Amino acid sequence: MTRIAVLSDIHGNVLALDAVIADAQARGCDAFLNLGDTLSGPLWPVETAERLMCKDWPTIAGNHERQLLTLDRARMGASDSHARDVLDERHLAWIAAQPPVLEYSPDIFMCHGTPVSDLEHFLHTVEPTGMREATGAEIAGRAGDRHEAIVLCGHTHLPRIVALGDGRIVANPGSVGLQAFDDDRPWPYRVEVGDPRARYAIIENGRLEFVAVEYDHEAAAAKAAREGRGDWAEALRSGRLTA
Template identity: 55%
Template sequence: MNASDRFARAALDDAQLDWLAAQPATLGLDGIRLVHGTARSDVEQLLETVEPTGLRAATDAEIAVRLGDDSAMLTLCGHSHLPGVRTLGDGRTAANPGSVGLQAYREDLPFPHVAQTGDPRARYALVRGMQVELRAIAYDHATAATKAEREGRDDWAFALRTGFAPD
């Protein structure tokens, strides 16, 4: 478990953990699939590929494999914190709105890599039918960064202020 997961786990009580455990890994509604990473894994990235050399954009073929035979025309994912929309040749679209509150991080698994937007604004997406519009909005990220510092998370504070992962 990484430092962020340990921090979040420590903040949750048993009732909250039970509620989270009872939630489905994926959710489908009206031709839209909601996943954290991919439908098959919470820790796999849908729109990016992690290699020994770092993070890169996934190819259409890689995204198609990760989507599998899911008939949903739109899959909304998270995990990487990086906003992006990709439409495949078969018409299926995969979109990641990005992160509301953490625009950059470093991770060691499956290989060391950095994900960063270079911009501290919060990210979200508007979905109308099967169309996805990515949005970024300013918020008081300085206050969030100060709270992160109080919690002993200087790495988060830097990312919150800058949109970049610290060296």
């Protein structure tokens, strides 16, 4: 019987990653999937890459992987530029080999945002007034003609599962490495999970369980602060953003 651990949005938080791996293994998981945005951030991009490169998990690229490989250094945000400055050619080659989507099995499809975009939110919708949970009709439209019973996505850092009318399930495991952030595309919005624990999900027999794991988030927050990222420090410490 296969128990699959589903991880997303690690963002270079190797402390959270190690805690999730240990927890998943203790729960009997014998396969791991990674939905992208693995390295970018002010934490430990190199250590995270080294931890994962030897594991050969099915891994897809998120928007941050694409940005690391395609944007000029001057156009990168602070999280991407920090990662790009410390990663070497081996790490970049590993990123470059990651596909944007993956048909993991006849029943499981992996994407970061949606099947057609690494920036579009699948289970949430961003409007001028902020972000809200997407409706079933919106989600079904984004799923399109994907036939798999389980469609996995990341990007929002928010755990959510939605069953569509035709029986398909669309699920986001939440973020391993960062429980709050803000963005301005296509309009300004904030994401706040509300506590600092690392998130992942487990799939077994077509059912999905969300898991939250304690780790040394104060050490991660201290690292972010040393790198001049007070916004990350607060998000890692509390799962919330400063006012």
